[in-house]
Amino acid sequence: xxxxxxxxxxxxxxxxxxxxxxxxxxxxxxxxxxxxxxxxxxxxxxxxxxxxxxxxxxxxxxxxxxxxxxxxxxxxxxxxxxxxxxxxxxxxxxxxxxxxxxxxxxxxxxxxxxxxxxxxxxxxxxxxxxxxxxxxxxxxxxxxxxxxxxxxxxxxxxxxxxxxxxxxxxxxxxxxxxxxxxxxxxxxxxxxxxxxxxxxxxxxxxxxxxxxxxxxxxxxxxxxxxxxxxxxxxxxxxxxxxxxxxxxxxxxxxxxxxxxxxxxxxxxxxxxxxxxxxxxxxxxxxxxxxxxxxxxxxxxxxxxxxxxxxxxxxxxxxxxxxxxxxxxxxxxxxxxxxxxxxxxxxxxxxxxxxxxxxxxxxxxxxxxxxxxxxx
Amino acid sequence: xxxxxxxxxxxxxxxxxxxxxxxxxxxxxxxxxxxxxxxxxxxxxxxxxxxxxxxxxxxxxxxxxxxxxxxxxxxxxxxxxxxxxxxxxxxxxxxxxxxxxxxxxxxxxxxxxxxxxxxxxxxxxxxxxxxxxxxxxxxxxxxxxxxxxxxxxxxxxxxxxxxxxxxxxxxxxxxxxxxxxxxxxxxxxxxxxxxxxxxxxxxxxxxxxxxxxxxxxxxxxxxxxxxxxxxxxxxxxxxxxxxxxxxxxxxxxxxxxxxxxxxxxxxxxxxxxxxxxxxxxxxxxxxxxxxxxxxxxxxxxxxxxxxxxxxxxxxxxxxxxxxxxxxxxxxxxxxxxxxxxxxxxxxxxxxxxxxxxxxxxxxxxxxxxxxxxxx
Numbered sequence: 001x002x003x004x005x006x007x008x009x010x011x012x013x014x015x016x017x018x019x020x021x022x023x024x025x026x027x028x029x030x031x032x033x034x035x036x037x038x039x040x041x042x043x044x045x046x047x048x049x050x051x052x053x054x055x056x057x058x059x060x061x062x063x064x065x066x067x068x069x070x071x072x073x074x075x076x077x078x079x080x081x082x083x084x085x086x087x088x089x090x091x092x093x094x095x096x097x098x099x100x101x102x103x104x105x106x107x108x109x110x111x112x113x114x115x116x117x118x119x120x121x122x123x124x125x126x127x128x129x130x131x132x133x134x135x136x137x138x139x140x141x142x143x144x145x146x147x148x149x150x151x152x153x154x155x156x157x158x159x160x161x162x163x164x165x166x167x168x169x170x171x172x173x174x175x176x177x178x179x180x181x182x183x184x185x186x187x188x189x190x191x192x193x194x195x196x197x198x199x200x201x202x203x204x205x206x207x208x209x210x211x212x213x214x215x216x217x218x219x220x221x222x223x224x225x226x227x228x229x230x231x232x233x234x235x236x237x238x239x240x241x242x243x244x245x246x247x248x249x250x251x252x253x254x255x256x257x258x259x260x261x262x263x264x265x266x267x268x269x270x271x272x273x274x275x276x277x278x279x280x281x282x283x284x285x286x287x288x289x290x291x292x293x294x295x296x297x298x299x300x301x302x303x304x305x306x307x308x309x310x311x312x313x314x315x316x317x318x319x320x321x322x323x324x325x326x327x328x329x330x331x332x333x334x335x336x337x338x339x340x341x342x343x344x345x346x347x348x349x350x351x352x353x354x355x356x357x358x359x360x361x362x363x364x365x366x367x368x369x370x371x372x373x374x375x
Numbered sequence: 376x377x378x379x380x381x382x383x384x385x386x387x388x389x390x391x392x393x394x395x396x397x398x399x400x401x402x403x404x405x406x407x408x409x410x411x412x413x414x415x416x417x418x419x420x421x422x423x424x425x426x427x428x429x430x431x432x433x434x435x436x437x438x439x440x441x442x443x444x445x446x447x448x449x450x451x452x453x454x455x456x457x458x459x460x461x462x463x464x465x466x467x468x469x470x471x472x473x474x475x476x477x478x479x480x481x482x483x484x485x486x487x488x489x490x491x492x493x494x495x496x497x498x499x500x501x502x503x504x505x506x507x508x509x510x511x512x513x514x515x516x517x518x519x520x521x522x523x524x525x526x527x528x529x530x531x532x533x534x535x536x537x538x539x540x541x542x543x544x545x546x547x548x549x550x551x552x553x554x555x556x557x558x559x560x561x562x563x564x565x566x567x568x569x570x571x572x573x574x575x576x577x578x579x580x581x582x583x584x585x586x587x588x589x590x591x592x593x594x595x596x597x598x599x600x601x602x603x604x605x606x607x608x609x610x611x612x613x614x615x616x617x618x619x620x621x622x623x624x625x626x627x628x629x630x631x632x633x634x635x636x637x638x639x640x641x642x643x644x645x646x647x648x649x650x651x652x653x654x655x656x657x658x659x660x661x662x663x664x665x666x667x668x669x670x671x672x673x674x675x676x677x678x679x680x681x682x683x684x685x686x687x688x689x690x691x692x693x694x695x696x697x698x699x700x701x702x703x704x705x706x707x708x709x710x711x712x713x714x715x716x717x718x719x720x721x722x723x724x725x726x727x728x729x730x731x732x733x734x735x736x737x738x739x740x741x742x743x744x745x746x747x748x749x750x
Contacts, residue, residue, distance in 0.1 A: 270720060308686060
């Protein structure tokens with residue numbers, strides 16, 4: 001089985017070894033309750049139809065093509081629905097995380113206790129036994145941080161380190177308000193490194209929507225472009241600030257196959273090399289000169305196409321890339337039961353990889369090793 | 376010679392067939408004069424040292440790490456210096472274009488006559504014979520448009536079509552002020568298609584710098600990220616507006632290996648597929664479903680790394696990708712004579728391609744075919 005003989009989605013699922021989904025979200029009841037209580041974005045409101053709708057993206061409520069948000073059904077909060085989704089897609093283990101926008105829009109006094117509650121709830125959910133012996137399902141968790149409070153975030157990390165089913169955190173790029181290259185935010189990275197807890201960096205805010213023009217393009221511009229741009233800006237700022245120089249054992253996982261950082265690796269390197277101040281400030285150029293920054297990171301495989309996924313693996317090594325679904329987002333237009341095209345597209349991207357070892361690794365053994373999962 | 380035996384820069388230069396640089400800029404004297412007359416960015420001013428300095432990027436004058444712009448030496452405007460650069464780097468033909476920010480910040484009454492002047496000047500420069508028989512150098516041109524005037528741009532295209540050394544235009548993403556998906560700008564695309572004149576889309580404005588945080592990162596964020604993001608936003612808006620559906624023979628060339636559109640092809644496709652309104656509005660999904668949008672475009676090979684260049688060729692076909700240098704930008708830190716590392720890095724990216732045919736094509740035969748060059 002090689003790219004030339006065209007492996008299929010079914011082939012990938014038949015490969016030995018576990019299938020692990022590292023990018024799969026849930027809105028926990030404690031978080032849903034909080035979002036229901038809000039009058040502003042992010043919020044959940046009851047539409048005239050009686051249906052609950054979720055409006056989460058910045059400015060989403062201002063554009064007529066997106067103001068109604070999206071219906072929020074069981075796939076957003078119900079664990080049994082998540083397990084059913086895993087069953088349908090032959091996923092053995094899921095590393096579940098709170099869905100965006102997490103807690104960075106909250107005052108620290110609200111965010112800190114809510115993070116503690118959510119993380120405990122996640123641990124409880126993940127600690128249960130699911131499925132029978134024939135089709136056992138395993139859940140692990142990535143916790144959340146009250147990032148507007150550095151002290152609260154450090155405490156939350158210490159709390160998470162004591163929970164046997166939690167494997168790190170997932171957070172946005174906002175930090176305490178000035179992004180992840182803010183020197184005041186560094187104690188969070190220091191503590192995560194010290195505790196060996198990976199940090200999954202996930203976009204939410206995108207870039208200013210004035211860039212998107214006047215056409216009614218729904219969520220396409222912000223989700224297809226704004227999200228990966230935000231991730232890329234964030235990791236670039238982290239690199240240029242020297243965070244990876246100071247915390248070389250920090251494990252960062254980048255959403256959506258690294259945003260677009262892998263495609264820009266050469267350009268970024270060239271820009272740094274041609275700026276004497278920055279190239280002297282950094283310990284290494286962020287490119288293929290060994291050892292390198294992008295090769296020290298981890299990535300999900302949520303790229304929806306074989307070409308970028310292959311180039312990511314070419315660049316950083318296939319052993320740093322991990323399957324994900326982004327569930328419950330990108331559901332089928334016609335109901336959530338049955339197989340999701342978005343998931344099969346990501347399986348299909350894996351099917352386009354160089355060889356079976358790469359496919360097995362990305363499908364699950366990488367995640368099991370990187371996140372220490374027992375599957 | 377295959378990627379496993381590691382072709383080198385020297386190997387690529389020894390391959391038969393022409394070497395063509397499709398991405399190489401010049402600030403023509405008429406444009407330099409205009410920039411000298413300005414008090415605001417973009418402008419050229421004389422520093423206290425007596426040196427001329429160019430400040431062109433939005434906000435560049437506001438940030439202490441970039442306010443002084445860059446020294447503007449002969450490599451910015453002198454044709455002999457361009458020919459010397461071609462000689463040193465074994466480039467047989469260059470398709471020269473005005474450098475950013477072109478004319479989209481000007482009132483139409485200024486821009487239209489200046490465009491006519493610049494285009495005539497470019498034609499004259501390109502029409503001369505350069506080099507002797509042993510090392511003949513050939514120049515072609517991409518003209519500029521007074522994009523704030525649609526009528527003026529249409530006239531400029533007609534003017535360019537009559538010039539025997541001009542091969543299309545190079546322009547920014549601003550259009551007449553609302554971007555390239557502005558319905559009022561469409562006559563420009565219609566005319567370019569009718570005349571068979573390719574349009575090279577090049578970024579300049581980037582994205583709002585508020586995204587880049589407070590660290591002194593010089594030009595890195597705006598050049599490494601803002602530029603490719605702008606190109607990607609622009610081509611996505613063009614696709615979503617249906618421009619490529621209405622002008623299927625339009626030849627668009629994207630700067631810097633397509634910004635990051637090639638890496639996002641799957642994500643863009645998934646976002647469109649999951650939005651009923653947009654997927655119904657477009658004739659085709661922007662992905663690998665055949666025939667596709669990204670495969671109908673052309674790209675330079677200015678990616679500075681083999682991994683993205685390989686993935687671009689995988690995705691769209693190597694026959695749509697053309698070598699470029701981005702001269703006079705990214706000059707060596709220590710003087711402009713001798714070989715430029717930025718150029719060799721782009722040759723090196725070609726050396727990482729699948730096979731010799733791909734390398735030859737990207738090095739020059741693709742450009743000769745696509746732009747009808749006699750080399």
